[in-house]
Amino acid sequence: MEFDFEKESKKPVIMKILIDVFIWIAQIAAVIFLAYFIIYYALEKTNxxxxxxxxxxxxxxxxxxxxxxxxxxxxxxxxxxxxxxxxxxxxxxxxxxxxxxxxxxxxxxxxxxxxxxxxxxxxxxxxxxxxxxxxxxxxxxxxxxxxxxxxxxxxxxxxxxxxxxxxxxxxxxxxxxxxxxxxxxxxxxxxxxxxxxxx
Incomplete structure (x- = not known):
């Protein structure tokens, strides 16, 4: 039985990319939420x-x-x-x-x-x-x-x-x-x- 070592070695790389993408999306969502919170609930600029x-x-x-x-x-x-x-x-x-x-x-x-x-x-x-x-x-x-x-x-x-x-x-x-x-x-x-x- 042959074992595809190349296929196995790609799994950690794909997982790392998926984790990085998830973290990036979570950071963007957090920034949007923080901006929304600041504008609507905390601070506002006026004249x-x-x-x-x-x-x-x-x-x-x-x-x-x-x-x-x-x-x-x-x-x-x-x-x-x-x-x-x-x-x-x-x-x-x-x-x-x-x-x-x-x-x-x-x-x-x-x-x-x-x-x-x-x-x-x-x-x-x-x-x-x-x-x-x-x-x-x-x-x-x-x-x-x-x-x-x-x-x-x-x-x-x-x-x-x-x-x-x-x-x-x-x-x-x-x-x-x-x-x-x-x-x-x-x-x-x-x-x-x-x-x-x-x-």
Whole structure:
């Protein structure tokens, strides 16, 4: 009986090629999955539209949104959030800073922001407000509502006005995380303490 040694010696080579092809396909699938996860669940790039967040963010500043930040934690006071309101006149991403949290009562009196009857200390440098809008009267937020303001108080369409109103958690896309150019963390920009140190 003759034995085909050449045929036998090809089997390991074919197996190695098949294993290499399988690993290559698995790596491509992993990269595609990771890219999908990052784009849809973790990070997204957008641009600031308008002047409502000056001097923190300026028109057309490129921003990275951390979309993962609120999957396990609720937004906090003073977080800069990116949101999109369905059914409103604006269909683009909006960027504002949170002041009122769910269940709280917010009111603006003599340029002071009151939460549940007590003045809160603002962390950003902002001009005195010329128009308190709806917040001139006490507003009690629902369990999933947030009251937001732009840092450029006199040039911002925010929760003080019925055209935007309070936002809900399911409208929040994520936290404004990084400003790409010039590079900085958004939560480090335009803080009172930093401005005072520079003066």
């Amino acid at each position: 600031m539209i308008g002047i409502s967040m000056e001097s923190t963010l300026y028109d057309d500043d490129p921003i990275i949104i951390n979309k993962f930040s609120y999957r396990f934690n609720d937004p906090k006071r003073f977080d800069v959030v990116v949101f999109k309101q369905s059914g409103k006149e604006h269909s683009y991403y909006n960027i504002k800073r949170i002041y009122g949290l769910p269940g709280e009562t917010i009111q603006i009196i003599d340029d002071n922001i009151y939460i549940n009857g007590e003045i809160i200390e603002d962390i950003v440098k902002a001009e005195p407000m010329a128009n308190y809008g709806l917040a001139g009267e006490a507003i009690t937020l629902e369990e999933n509502e947030y009251f937001v303001l732009g840092d450029n108080r006199n040039n911002s369409e925010d929760s003080r006005f019925a055209s935007l109103g309070n936002i809900t958690k399911d409208e929040i896309i994520g936290k404004a995380f990084l400003r790409l150019s010039p590079f900085n963390f958004v939560n480090k920009l335009n803080l009172k303490q930093e401005n005072q140190e520079e003066d």
